[in-house]
Amino acid sequence: MTDSFTLARLGAPGEEVPVVRVGDRVLDARGVAADYDGAFFAGDGIARLGAALDTLPEFDGDTARVGAPIARPGKIVCIGLNYRDHAEETGAALPAEPVIFMKDPYTLVGPNDDVLIPRNSTKTDWEVELGVVIGRTARYLDSPQDALAHVAGYAVSHDVSEREFQLERGGQWDKGKSCETFNPFGPDLVPAARVDDPQRLGLRLWVNGELRQDGSTGNMLFSVAHVIWYLSQFMVLQPGDVINTGTPAGVALGLPGTPYLRAGDTVELEIDGLGRAGQRMVQA
Structure with a gap:
């Protein structure tokens, strides 16, 4: 077989x-x-x-x-502003080192499950991302060249964000990232051996049938290998952990006048070779 x-x-x-x-x-x-x-x-x-x-x-x-194609991970680590075009559209300076924040592992849901718009939310936003699942413990890796051997596989990840909670209400980004259902994941986990180069994947997202994001992992500021190596200098990555590696341009935050997500909206997203997912927005 x-x-x-x-x-x-x-x-x-x-x-x-x-x-x-x-x-x-x-x-x-x-x-x-x-x-x-x-x-x-x-x-x-x-x-x-x-x-x-x-x-x-x-x-x-x-x-x-x-x-979701994996059980609840021990942690979800996210990389912010990891695409040049996304940093530019949001008015942020290009980071000299990866921007790291955490997302509650309980946000992980199925790829076609409903996403709950939080109570009092006016700025729930979309972000298609390449999700990486760790397969081997990674601590203090010597170089990025060692990193990809620690990957179990890749999946489509939707890093849903509430921008007011994240950016306008002070403190860390986590509270705008950790609302219930805010990380649809999958449909499948594609083993790392089946992905020739994680930096050559197209990723796209539609809102209500309109294409909003159309990018490539080749435009990451920090590659998947660099991100894994970098994270291993600050935390131990355990088997089953998830890394969300950033999103390309096209989010509502970077498109003035574009409406944020509301109950009844639909989002579809895909990554080359990893599958397609779709969620309906429902009021919490």
């Missing part, structure tokens, strides 16, 4: 089952993985899945809902 496969989790919230997609087939991965969590990635789980594909049965459970 081909080793070209992706990881997904299907089922109701809190009841997701790990599966493997191989072409049009969906295989039950529970014979290899209790879940796609830190222990799975630390135990070389993706390689074990690949070796076991011929023995996995067809999945016959609930396929109506696609959950």
Whole structure:
């Protein structure tokens, strides 16, 4: 059987089952993985899945809902202003070093789940991002050249933001990033071995069918490898952790006169080779 496969989790919230997609087939991965969590990635789980594909049965459970392709991570680390065009559209100076902030891991939801517009929000914004899932513990890496060997895989990530909470009400950015449902993720986790170059991926986002973001990871100020190396100097990255690597231009914050998200709006987003997701906005 081909080793070209992706990881997904299907089922109701809190009841997701790990599966493997191989072409049009969906295989039950529970014979290899209790879940796609830190222990799975630390135990070389993706390689074990690949070796076991011929023995996995067809999945016959609930396929109506696609959950996030990984279990709740220990942490979600985000990189701000990591695309030149996005920094310029928001009037921010280009950072000399990566801008780091954290996002509550409880924000992680399925790729097609509803996103809740927070109470009292007037500036809920969209951001398509390349999501990176760590596969091996990374601490004090010697150089960026060592970094990509620590990646389990890549996924489409939506770093939803509330700009007033983030920028106008003082303190750290986290409170504008950590509202409930603010990180749809997936649909699948694509193993790192299937992504030839994470700096050659197109990423796009539509709001109510209108293209708002159309960029490339090649325009990152700090590459995926640099970001992982850099973060490892300040924190230990654990298997299953998520890094949101920044967003290109086209967010509402950088488009004066463009309305922010409201209940009833829809957002669709995609990254080359990683799949497509879509969410409906609902009032909290």
